[in-house]
Amino acid sequence: MNATRIFYTLDSTLESVDKAEAAVRAFALKAGFGDEVSDHISLAVREATENAVLHGNKCDPHKHVTVLFEAAPESFTVWVRDEGKGLDIAAIPDPLAPQNLLKESGRGIFLIRAFMDEVRFRNLNPGTEITMIKRVRQATREGQAASK
Amino acid sequence: MTVSTRQVDGVTIVDLSGRITLDEGSTLLRDTIKQLASQGQKHVLLNLGEVHYIDSSGIGELVSAFTTMRDQGGELKLLNLTRKVHDLIQITKLHTVFDIKDDEAAAIQAFSKSA
Numbered sequence: 177m178n179a180t181r182i183f184y185t186l187d188s189t190l191e192s193v194d195k196a197e198a199a200v201r202a203f204a205l206k207a208g209f210g211d212e213v214s215d216h217i218s219l220a221v222r223e224a225t226e227n228a229v230l231h232g233n234k235c236d237p238h239k240h241v242t243v244l245f246e247a248a249p250e251s252f253t254v255w256v257r258d259e260g261k262g263l264d265i266a267a268i269p270d271p272l273a274p275q276n277l278l279k280e281s282g283r284g285i286f287l288i289r290a291f292m293d294e295v296r297f298r299n300l301n302p303g304t305e306i307t308m309i310k311r312v313r314q315a316t317r318e319g320q321a322a323s324k
Numbered sequence: 325m326t327v328s329t330r331q332v333d334g335v336t337i338v339d340l341s342g343r344i345t346l347d348e349g350s351t352l353l354r355d356t357i358k359q360l361a362s363q364g365q366k367h368v369l370l371n372l373g374e375v376h377y378i379d380s381s382g383i384g385e386l387v388s389a390f391t392t393m394r395d396q397g398g399e400l401k402l403l404n405l406t407r408k409v410h411d412l413i414q415i416t417k418l419h420t421v422f423d424i425k426d427d428e429a430a431a432i433q434a435f436s437k438s439a
Binding site: 190191193194215219222223226271272277278279280281283284286287290 | 345346347379380381383384385387388390391408412415416417418420421
């Protein structure tokens, strides 16, 4: 099985968020995803990288965010890692709950889960790794349905 | 992102263009809304017809704009959502909060009815 991988080590800055978003979008398009699915993947990666920079590394210039993309025949996977204190995923409120609808923040991980087929979190002690997977066949079917 | 404002029949229409993300449009949008609120503007229509990208921070700014106007006794509606923005508003259930219009004249009329 052939897989193509790209690995970035990024500073903990908002410029890195833009860089990761643009890079993954280009990589997804090259891997054969359509515009819409590539947009969804890039938004998920944007949100994950933003979380890593702001909430994980807290913009610490001594800490870095690593982003790894892998395009395989069956799946497209992105890993984003920070060097922060870790994330308590269970403590994140549901942004769709009526009492949270008008909150200004707290939708990033929800959007990642909405746009990717599989999302996993791993505590790296220190740091957090998020794994985001888009299934190629499922994405292709969705693209075909959207074009009808 | 670029922002321009115009007045039509007592409604302030804010025309937005570009991306609303943490580093690009969020601050500009927030400052614009705060300025309108401080000027006593009660009816604000955010025209998102040229906004083709928004992230969770941008969505948060739309919510902030909505609550800022509401807390000032005013009202904010959304106009001309692009498909991408519309999808995110739907997914986050904010279509249950925002009054969303696709026709400017009808949106302006809706303000006068609710005044």
